[in-house]
Amino acid sequence: MMCTTDDEDGNPERGEGSADERDRFAALLEDSVEDLYERAPCGYLSTMLDGRIVKVNATLLDWLGYRRGDLVGHKHFSELLTVGGRLYHETHFAPLLRMQGEVSGIALELKTANGSRLPVLVTSTVKSGSDGQPLLIRTTVFDARDRRAYETELLRARREADQERERLQQLAATLQQTLLPPTLVNVPGLDVSAYYHIASVDEVGGDFYDLFPLSAGTWGLFLGDVCGKGAAAAAITSLARYTLRAAAVYDPDPAAVLANLNTVLNHEYNGTDPRFCTVVFGLLTPDLDRGGFHITLASGGHPPALLLRADGTADYLPTPGGQLIGVLPDAHIATTGIHLAPGDTLLLHTDGLTEAHINATVGGAERYGDDALLDFGRALAPTTASATIGAIRELLDTFGTGVDDDTAVLAIHVPRLPGDEQE
């Protein structure tokens, strides 16, 4: 049963009541309607439709420090407001009152006779005659000093929170930028383009990439994805990025570079936070005999690179068996070698792209997937680095909020030699 009745409470004084109660009730009757109006614990005010004050109670006069004659017949309600309040009254309060017949709980400030301000909450209703025509406006005024002080405090706190959030976003964006190369180096005979899609402005993501010169005539490139997000992931991202650069100088063999990173990340592991990443590292050398570049790719658990060939075909370059970097003391690293011929484009990506939800706006849970990306590549080939990255950016735009993880893409392309265009 949801509720009890009075009878069940066993109240002995229920019904006619005691003599005491009757006395108290009589005292209530003494509270005349007139006195109830004049000395009510809120201000009462009646105005004509144009706002002219025609009746006001003693409580409000006391609050404002006016005599009745100062207001009745002399002032408009809006004249009691601050100028800013009057603007609000004219643009919001009055139109609403006309349209709805009532307005409730509007925060305004009244000017008292001595020039001080009284924060109030105002509610008004329109009283209509028997023919339905509006006659006058009745207004109640509640002293809202305490409440407004509290609300001002809330507003201040909200503003502060907004500013903090903005600061955090700026910090995250700045940090993100430091994790990416400001510009990619110019590799003679290679067209390069990259894009980093930030899924959340509040958090630093863990994707990274770089392209940099090694010994004369060779270049290193990598693209990876650290497990997790936020400051902890950013620290690993930074460590991974600089370790890869340094390791490549020490021994440019791609498998050795990733093995070194694996060792470093394993040393970093403190037993609580998992510190691992997937990464693909490539060593580029110009192929002087055939033109284009020879690339050795090593992968540690990373999605395979996509090769978009000059002849219009496209395929993934599988690196099976490559294990996550940073988990096992001796992670297996898979390598593959390819020849990037003139007209070919190689695309590296992080799984933010293939894991993106398609039709997210209509509640779709389906993910984009590896097959769709392969089809996308097949439709695109032959292409260039900038065209590939441009197409990926458009693709990401169509996913909208469906891209819930950061996404990094890096494309390299060997331009055809002049005169080869018609092949």
Add this chain to the structure above:
Amino acid sequence: MDALSRNHVRVTGLAAGAPVVMLAHGFGCDQNLWRLVVPALERDFTVVVFDHVGAGKSDLSAWNRERYSSLEGYVEDVLELCRELALGPVTFVGHSVSAMMGVLAAVREPAAFAGLVLLAPSPRFVDEPATGYRGGFSADDIRELLESLEANYLGWSGTMAPVIMGNPDRPELGEELTNSFCSTDPDIARVFARVTFLSDNRTDLAEVRVPTLVAQCSNDAIAPPEVGAFVHAQIPESRLITLNATGHCPQLAAPEETAAAIAAFAGAVR
């Protein structure tokens, strides 16, 4: 999204071919402000009402700070609406800040307008002591208004945001909310308040080349009589009338008188 749905345009009254009256609401509320004058105008005109982006049932996602930080964005919208409606030259009735949108739009594309009705207009709300111009307000007053806005938007994000974002699992929000005619995102309201009260369009008035009716109210706390006289003096082909209506919203305070003034003017300039 097309301009007509973006601005929640409604077209009523006589079919295409009749003279067109386009009613633009000012700062504060939405197209509902016109609902008492629309029935009278529908008898003789095609009547177009709309919500400015950010107000009423307009597409809030179309709002961006850059476009709507000056009257220009709103003027663009008005001209786009005219083009999409393709109803021929319209008599544009602009209330309050929308009066200046009408002025700017008519200066840019006079052919789109048969006439302008400037209802309780003000080209500049803030006084300019250097030139002796009296707009009626000081910069401090405008700051105070922004505070009033803030104070009354405390509950906004809690109650209005779910409605606007569409929340089928909370049907109680489907009912029209108290004060909803005048509710909008506080960020949008703040920017629109600045545009409204800090713009200065005094020099644009002299460029107007379409017939113009300046209709001011008696006892308007927002646009005092000298401002109406100023607007009239600056616009070459203009006529000034003072409505008996008091306050800043004659379309609510005296709908018959307001509709009659609009109809007489729009009927004559067709």
